[in-house]
Each structure stands twice: as C-alpha cells, then as structure tokens.
Amino acid sequence: MIFSRAVFPAFRPRAEHRPTGTRPTSPHVRLRWLGTAGHVLETPGATILFDPFLTRPSLARTASRPLEPAPERWWPWLPTRIDAVVLGHSHYDHLLDAPTIALRTGALIIGSRSTASFARAAGVPEGQIVEVPPQGALVPVGDCAVRLVPSLHGRVALGRVPFPGEVRDAPALPARVHAYRMGGAFGIHVTTPGPTVYHNGSADLVDAELAGLHADVLLVGLAGRRATTRYLERLTALLSPRVVIPTHHDAFFAPLEAGARLLPGIDLDGFFREIARSAPRARVVTPTYDDVCAMPLAGDARGLTVHPR
Numbered sequence: 001m002i003f004s005r006a007v008f009p010a011f012r013p014r015a016e017h018r019p020t021g022t023r024p025t026s027p028h029v030r031l032r033w034l035g036t037a038g039h040v041l042e043t044p045g046a047t048i049l050f051d052p053f054l055t056r057p058s059l060a061r062t063a064s065r066p067l068e069p070a071p072e073r074w075w076p077w078l079p080t081r082i083d084a085v086v087l088g089h090s091h092y093d094h095l096l097d098a099p100t101i102a103l104r105t106g107a108l109i110i111g112s113r114s115t116a117s118f119a120r121a122a123g124v125p126e127g128q129i130v131e132v133p134p135q136g137a138l139v140p141v142g143d144c145a146v147r148l149v150p151s152l153h154g155r156v157a158l159g160r161v162p163f164p165g166e167v168r169d170a171p172a173l174p175a176r177v178h179a180y181r182m183g184g185a186f187g188i189h190v191t192t193p194g195p196t197v198y199h200n201g202s203a204d205l206v207d208a209e210l211a212g213l214h215a216d217v218l219l220v221g222l223a224g225r226r227a228t229t230r231y232l233e234r235l236t237a238l239l240s241p242r243v244v245i246p247t248h249h250d251a252f253f254a255p256l257e258a259g260a261r262l263l264p265g266i267d268l269d270g271f272f273r274e275i276a277r278s279a280p281r282a283r284v285v286t287p288t289y290d291d292v293c294a295m296p297l298a299g300d301a302r303g304l305t306v307h308p309r
C-alpha cells in the first residue's frame with residue numbers, strides 16, 4: 001500500500017476546477033465520470049455510457065488471471081436505464097464490463113469489430129450489437145446522434161500501442177488481458193439537445209477526421225499524451241471546446257470506493273498549463289468519482305455546475 005501510494009499519488013482536485021453548485025431544476029445534460037475513460041452522459045431523452053470499466057482488478061490479478069466482470073461490486077454506480085454503451089477501443093480497461101452492462105440493461109453496444117466479437121462471446125443478442133467499420137458511423141440514440149470518428153491509440157507503453165491487432169471471431173471468455181486487442185480506435189462525438197460532447201479516450205487523433213466538427217465539451221484522455229506530438233494543441237484547435245475535462249488520468253487497479261489516484265507521469269499541473277496556452281478561453285473541470293457535471297441545454301457550456309451524485 002505504501003508502494004502504491006508513492007507510485008499512484010492521490011488525486012486532489014483544485015477548488016477552481018470544481019465549480020460547485022446545486023442540481024439544476026430545469027432540463028439539462030449531465031456528465032459523470034466512472035473512472036479510467038468511463039463516463040455516463042444523460043440527456044432528457046438518452047443515457048449513454050462511454051468505455052465503462054468498473055471491475056478494476058488489482059495489477060497482480062490483471063497480470064495473472066482471466067478477467068471476469070464483477071457487477072455485484074459496482075452496479076449501484078450506474079443509472080438504472082442505459083440506452084447505449086459506446087466503446088472507443090477494445091482494451092480491457094475500456095471493454096471488460098460493457099457486454100455485462102448490455103446484457104443486464106438491453107442497451108446497444110456500439111464499437112469496432114473486436115468490440116462486437118467480445119459482445120457476441122458474452123451472449124449479447126445480435127440486435128443489440130452495432131458493429132462499426134473502420135471508417136466510422138453515425139448512430140441515433142434517443143435524442144442524441146452518436147458519431148464514431150476514426151482515431152488512433154496513444155503510444156502509452158514505452159512508445160508503443162499495447163496489445164495491437166483485431167479480434168475477428170468470438171474469443172473464449174473469461175479472457176486474459178492480452179486477448180483484449182486494441183481493435184482500432186474511435187473518438188466519440190455526441191450531438192445532444194444541449195452541448196456537443198467529444199470523448200477522446202486515448203491520447204492520439206487523426207486531424208483530418210475532426211475537420212468541421214465542434215465540441216462544446218471535450219473529454220480528453222491523458223494517459224501517454226507526451227508520445228503524441230502537440231496532442232492537446234491539435235485537439236483543441238480542431239474542436240474549439242468551451243469546457244475541457246481530463247479523463248484516463250487515474251490509476252484503475254482498485255475499486256472506485258477507494259478514491260481516485262493518479263497514474264504515474266500524468267502531470268496534471270502541466271496539463272493545466274498546456275490548456276491555458278492552447279485553449280485559453282476554455283474552462284477546465286476535474287470532477288471526482290462522486291461528482292455530476294450539469295450543463296444547461298441552451299447557452300454557454302461554461303455555465304456548468306458540479307454537484308454530488
């Protein structure tokens with residue numbers, strides 16, 4: 001534990017990055033962080049999950065055994081109704097729990113061929129699986145339009161993408177960590193009745209794929225960002241976000257109840273300085289696991305408030 005506290009320092013958000021307030025009474029759009037690159041997006045007419053990963057086995061367990069979802073441990077963290085689970089890529093820290101959530105709620109599971117292969121292996125009915133080709137897709141979900149945007153995976157492991165390749169056929173489950181191949185990466189752009197949202201769950205991008213897109217709110221993956229040249233500068237120049245929320249900066253080897261700790265080398269202070277330079281008018285918000293970010297349906301997304309869930 002002393003070792004993990006030294007390697008994974010506690011995440012202590014600054015007060016100016018948690019604009020506290022009360023839950024709005026008028027219709028609004030809500031975002032809640034589930035740890036790692038996982039988020040819940042709730043609008044008046046849709047509930048969408050991005051990359052929900054909640055089982056979070058220990059590092060030793062992850063390295064030594066097949067990985068099994070443990071929904072009894074984390075089910076209360078999720079909303080009761082879920083319309084879609086959208087996957088940016090199929091590494092275990094994004095995909096492991098998604099088929100279980102789809103099976104229990106009837107939600108669509110939307111992602112690459114590899115994501116679809118894992119969903120089929122878990123027994124998710126074909127009618128709930130949306131297999132997205134490498135060139136992306138636009139999928140309507142309730143009052144939202146979900147666009148999967150071709151992207152790249154950050155080179156997070158000594159300058160490389162871990163576990164590359166695709167899973168074309170249903171794998172045997174439970175599978176070991178290395179069976180969860182990356183399978184191609186997508187950014188997730190969502191048009192809602194309020195602010196537009198872009199989830200960049202891994203720290204790289206394809207500039208040309210983002211031409212013409214705007215995001216009021218940018219969920220920006222930080223793990224391994226230094227390996228991508230001018231990562232934050234390029235992403236913010238293309239999307240012109242009003243609100244920037246970091247994601248995938250926390251250690252994911254202990255239950256959510258243990259609180260957020262940072263991955264080694266994340267350098268949040270450096271991230272704040274980079275955003276101040278590249279997107280000086282954007283508001284940076286760093287929620288904890290217990291926060292809900294509530295955004296107005298009309299007007300500037302910077303008018304968001306953060307309140308307990």
Ligand SMILES: [Zn+2]
Pocket residue numbers: 089091153182202
């Ligand atoms: Zn990954």
